[in-house]
Amino acid sequence: MKRLLISIFLCMGILNAGLIDGVALTVNNDAVTLYDIDKKMTQTGATKKQAVSMIIDELLYQQELEKHNITASVLDVNAYLEKLAAQNGMDLYTFKSIVKQKYSDYEAFEEETKKRILQEKLVQKLVRGNIKVATTEDLQLYYDNHQGEFKTASTFHVKEYSSKNRDALIQISKNPMLTSNEIKIKDLTLHHNSLNGQIKFLLNNTKTNSFSPIFTANQHYVTLFVAKKEGEATQSFQEVQGKIFNIVMGQREQKFLKEYFEKLKLTADIKVVR
Numbered sequence: 420m421k422r423l424l425i426s427i428f429l430c431m432g433i434l435n436a437g438l439i440d441g442v443a444l445t446v447n448n449d450a451v452t453l454y455d456i457d458k459k460m461t462q463t464g465a466t467k468k469q470a471v472s473m474i475i476d477e478l479l480y481q482q483e484l485e486k487h488n489i490t491a492s493v494l495d496v497n498a499y500l501e502k503l504a505a506q507n508g509m510d511l512y513t514f515k516s517i518v519k520q521k522y523s524d525y526e527a528f529e530e531e532t533k534k535r536i537l538q539e540k541l542v543q544k545l546v547r548g549n550i551k552v553a554t555t556e557d558l559q560l561y562y563d564n565h566q567g568e569f570k571t572a573s574t575f576h577v578k579e580y581s582s583k584n585r586d587a588l589i590q591i592s593k594n595p596m597l598t599s600n601e602i603k604i605k606d607l608t609l610h611h612n613s614l615n616g617q618i619k620f621l622l623n624n625t626k627t628n629s630f631s632p633i634f635t636a637n638q639h640y641v642t643l644f645v646a647k648k649e650g651e652a653t654q655s656f657q658e659v660q661g662k663i664f665n666i667v668m669g670q671r672e673q674k675f676l677k678e679y680f681e682k683l684k685l686t687a688d689i690k691v692v693r
Contacts, residue, residue: 444471444691446478453693479683484537487544491536496529499536506661508616513634517621520632542672550675553667561663562656569659573650575609575622580630581639588642592630595644607643611652622648 442450451474459470484490497511504514522528542550562569580602582588587601611619617634622645625631631643 442692444689446475447482447688449478449482451475451478475684475687475689476680479680479687480541483541483545483683487541489537489540489544491533491540495536496532499532506616507620509620513617517632517634521624538672538676542676545679546672546675550668550671553664553671557667558660558663559656561667562659566653569654571611571619571623571652571654572648573611573652574648575611575645576647576649577607577609577622578644578646579605579607579641580644581605581636581641583639585633585640588633588640592633592642618643 441453443453443456444451451471455474456467456470459465459474460467463470463473465473500514500518501511504511507514509517518528519525580588580591582599582602584601587599591597591599591602609618609622614622621631621634621643625643625645627645627648629645631645633640633642635641
């Protein structure tokens with residue numbers, strides 16, 4: 420009797436596992452399980468219908484990447500980051516070191532970068548003249564209509580901490596009350612118009628009463644404690660032209676991809692199993 424009950428429970432467990440992992444639908448012969456749908460609902464808080472729609476979109480996107488043999492290598496990531504670094508007046512090494520300090524999970528940042536690269540490559544494959552390249556007039560129009568996005572403080576009151584010993588700066592940033600003979604401290608008032616791209620990037624991305632990421636200058640390691648930000652300045656069109664180009668083209672690409680995949684979904688071979 421005991422053996423019979425155990426067999427029944429085992430069978431029930433297998434049946435339940437089969438139901439949980441069972442195929443709910445196929446998208447161009449790629450299977451979507453009930454587990455996939457439940458997982459997406461849990462991750463996003465979406466309804467079942469919304470979760471299914473998201474999964475179909477993701478599968479179609481992945482299928483298009485595979486169809487066009489699109490991948491993102493380490494070299495692609497470095498080239499993309501090099502472009503971002505140049506836009507902010509930095510070399511790749513400095514930009515990477517700052518990003519690593521700013522993001523607790525650098526691998527997650529790299530993964531997001533890979534996703535952006537894959538999307539850009541897919542757009543390049545699919546577009547072929549379907550998206551109009553933004554002109555200087557387009558960029559100027561965006562700049563004029565979105566002035567608030569390019570506002571920054573005009574004056575920064577900071578304490579500059581410099582040292583030959585990087586670890587000493589790490590310790591002081593964790594506990595500003597520490598004292599060290601290895602660290603030189605200077606009070607500085609910095610004006611937006613006289614700063615290079617790297618320092619502007621650091622100060623604009625560092626909150627008041629916080630330390631900036633550590634960078635190198637004059638053969639020393641340096642961190643800036645931002646004590647106060649005053650006034651308001653608008654970055655010039657020339658300063659942000661590259662950034663605006665990426666924004667405008669990104670918007671156009673997103674619109675194109677949305678319309679493309681909506682059409683693709685209509686012609687996809689989607690079969691509901693359960």
